[in-house]
Amino acid sequence: MELSSEIKNIKGVGPTRAKLLNRLGIKTVEDALFFFPRDYIDLMPLKFSQGSEEKTGAFPCIVKDSAIEKKAKSGIRLTLVPVSDGKNKGHAVFFNQPYINRNFRRGDRLLLIGKVRKNYGEYEIISPEWQKFDKNNPITLDRISPIYPLTKGLSQKILRQIMKSALKEISEIQEILPEDIIKKFNLISRKEALKNIHFPISFEMLERARVRFIFEELLLFQLAMAQTRREFVGDKRKNVYTNFDITPFLSTLPFTLTPGQEKVIGDIISDLKSEQNMNRLIQGDVGSGKTVIASIALYLAVKNGLQGAFMAPTEILAEQHFLTLEKFLSPHRIKVDILKGGISRAEKDRILENLKKGSTDVIVGTHAIIQQDVEFFKLGMVITDEQHRFGVKQRQELVKKGYYPDILVMSATPIPRTLALVLYSDLDISVIDTVPSGRQEVDTYVVGNDMRKRVYDFMAREVEKGHQVFVVCPAVEENDLNVSNVEDLGARLKKEYPALKIQVLHGKMKNDDKDRILKDFLLKKIQVLVSTTVVEVGVDVPWATLMIVENAERFGMAQLHQLRGRVGRSHLKSYCILISDSKEETARSRLKYMMKSHDGFEISQIDLEMRGPGEFLGVKQHGFFEFKLANLIRDVRLLESIKLLASDIVEKGYLLLPEYKDLAKVLKEKMKI
Numbered sequence: 001m002e003l004s005s006e007i008k009n010i011k012g013v014g015p016t017r018a019k020l021l022n023r024l025g026i027k028t029v030e031d032a033l034f035f036f037p038r039d040y041i042d043l044m045p046l047k048f049s050q051g052s053e054e055k056t057g058a059f060p061c062i063v064k065d066s067a068i069e070k071k072a073k074s075g076i077r078l079t080l081v082p083v084s085d086g087k088n089k090g091h092a093v094f095f096n097q098p099y100i101n102r103n104f105r106r107g108d109r110l111l112l113i114g115k116v117r118k119n120y121g122e123y124e125i126i127s128p129e130w131q132k133f134d135k136n137n138p139i140t141l142d143r144i145s146p147i148y149p150l151t152k153g154l155s156q157k158i159l160r161q162i163m164k165s166a167l168k169e170i171s172e173i174q175e176i177l178p179e180d181i182i183k184k185f186n187l188i189s190r191k192e193a194l195k196n197i198h199f200p201i202s203f204e205m206l207e208r209a210r211v212r213f214i215f216e217e218l219l220l221f222q223l224a225m226a227q228t229r230r231e232f233v234g235d236k237r238k239n240v241y242t243n244f245d246i247t248p249f250l251s252t253l254p255f256t257l258t259p260g261q262e263k264v265i266g267d268i269i270s271d272l273k274s275e276q277n278m279n280r281l282i283q284g285d286v287g288s289g290k291t292v293i294a295s296i297a298l299y300l301a302v303k304n305g306l307q308g309a310f311m312a313p314t315e316i317l318a319e320q321h322f323l324t325l326e327k328f329l330s331p332h333r334i335k336v337d338i339l340k341g342g343i344s345r346a347e348k349d350r351i352l353e354n355l356k357k358g359s360t361d362v363i364v365g366t367h368a369i370i371q372q373d374v375e376f377f378k379l380g381m382v383i384t385d386e387q388h389r390f391g392v393k394q395r396q397e398l399v400k401k402g403y404y405p406d407i408l409v410m411s412a413t414p415i416p417r418t419l420a421l422v423l424y425s426d427l428d429i430s431v432i433d434t435v436p437s438g439r440q441e442v443d444t445y446v447v448g449n450d451m452r453k454r455v456y457d458f459m460a461r462e463v464e465k466g467h468q469v470f471v472v473c474p475a476v477e478e479n480d481l482n483v484s485n486v487e488d489l490g491a492r493l494k495k496e497y498p499a500l501k502i503q504v505l506h507g508k509m510k511n512d513d514k515d516r517i518l519k520d521f522l523l524k525k526i527q528v529l530v531s532t533t534v535v536e537v538g539v540d541v542p543w544a545t546l547m548i549v550e551n552a553e554r555f556g557m558a559q560l561h562q563l564r565g566r567v568g569r570s571h572l573k574s575y576c577i578l579i580s581d582s583k584e585e586t587a588r589s590r591l592k593y594m595m596k597s598h599d600g601f602e603i604s605q606i607d608l609e610m611r612g613p614g615e616f617l618g619v620k621q622h623g624f625f626e627f628k629l630a631n632l633i634r635d636v637r638l639l640e641s642i643k644l645l646a647s648d649i650v651e652k653g654y655l656l657l658p659e660y661k662d663l664a665k666v667l668k669e670k671m672k673i
């Protein structure tokens, strides 16, 4: 069978299961092989007293009596099966499975696999997997058993069977690493690693399998970075800068630069003086003043006879940036324009014509401004945001058009330095480490659901003062997770506060609708905006003074900090109220930390330590590279040596060698995304 064969060709997978597997992202045999367990159970038999609430264990026991049915206050139906492990008594506890008791008779021998908690001195094994055994049916489990992420309708048992069948096709798996790397880093083969990641023969082999795949992930990631960097650095500067005088610009600013801003400007100027093009990331907390930095870079480009482009993630943001840049730059006879949707053909033609002629100096817009039909007279400076940083491809497109711009990337999510160095190893990094003085801190409170009414009354009072309010929910509509959602909460608030102008907003809406709503909010036609995290991106609403976050435990700290940054953008006293009933300890301490700290870097460092980079970065934020196993913090030592290896491979051109053919192929596929 080929690795690319559809999953339904595997023994035991019919059309129904194939559909369920598709839901897990498994479409082919290869997908199944690379669908890794999320955890493992050590099936060494344990006594109840050796079990814990954290770690799944295996407990051989005997059924002592018939099952007890109970109904909890919440309406959940419980089935308690009395069992004994020979030393202690306990119960296997099942939820909402009223027929399960039919499976058990007094005297049955069971292997229960699950977590154990103590309830009034009694051991309880919660929702265990179970298996009967006796002399005729001995247990045939592997010593170490995988636990897969599941979807409704698929059980661990079924997935394990499917994985076993898929592994029969393992002979098709090819090695992708060259022999010398495998030797040098003492890695096991790809085949061996795959077998052991699913059904480890020992914990030692499991560890080696994990290391092998972590190595692969990190190597591909660093190769991509090294290649991107080489493409960029490959350009010798074509645009020569001679004028570095920014005093005229500074003299018209209503404030003086912070030391952090000055340092970053210094970095930019030395980039522009160097032989190579600039590829720099500017990291700065919300409100640290990144837009001024961008303005100065554009000012320098224009004063040296070049044009600039400023790209924003949305049209609304583009409009806001346009206004700011125009305010800063027009006193210096710099012509700023904006390219947006919904304008007439004639107007668009005029804008494009001016760009081409060079009578427009700076153009603001979404990513579309450097694409297709847009031509420049002499584009020299491109400013973009983190989400839209250039890949090699876009860069090549610009170069094909004859532009060799310097590139500045703005990041609003402060990322701890260690992580930034590897995530952005294709860029040089500057950090604005000071925030303009005189900015007010946003008072932050964590409250339980019981305070809701008071929170919303406070909201109404803020609105009465002429201020505006954001309410953020984790979900759009009603859901199984039982978390607050935009639609229900929006409806409820409209009913309870009929005098307020309340509007809902979420990511599933059409872009035009979203833009219109945000504009109405900016114009104060809307007083309360109930939304998902679409407001996270930096819209500037000066009158917004209150940010309410529902089910705050469901958001990362860095994200909460971003949300909080939406208020407190004027002289008005502002508040952030985090609503959460979570009893979970780390969730509580994360939220409490938000009350104490207002420093984005500090918050993101803590967030990263508590949640690990996978969740910290979020799949959406970094579609660029997603790790299954690697952990950029835990694996930082390995990462450092891999970084050296990767730049060596790229610089010496090894990817063209026959031994590197397969690795080069996989890399190419990855980089296409």
Ligand code: ADP
Pocket: 255, 256, 257, 258, 261, 284, 285, 286, 287, 288, 289, 290, 291, 292, 436, 437
């Ligand atoms: P960021 O994009 O980094 O969140 P902005 O560039 O939007 O921050 O700046 C936030 C606010 O601070 C703006 O109103 C800006 O004019 C102001 N600002 C920027 N730099 C300074 C400074 N050095 N001193 C005082 N105010 C500043």
Ligand code: MG
Pocket: 290, 291, 538
């Ligand atoms: Mg900004």
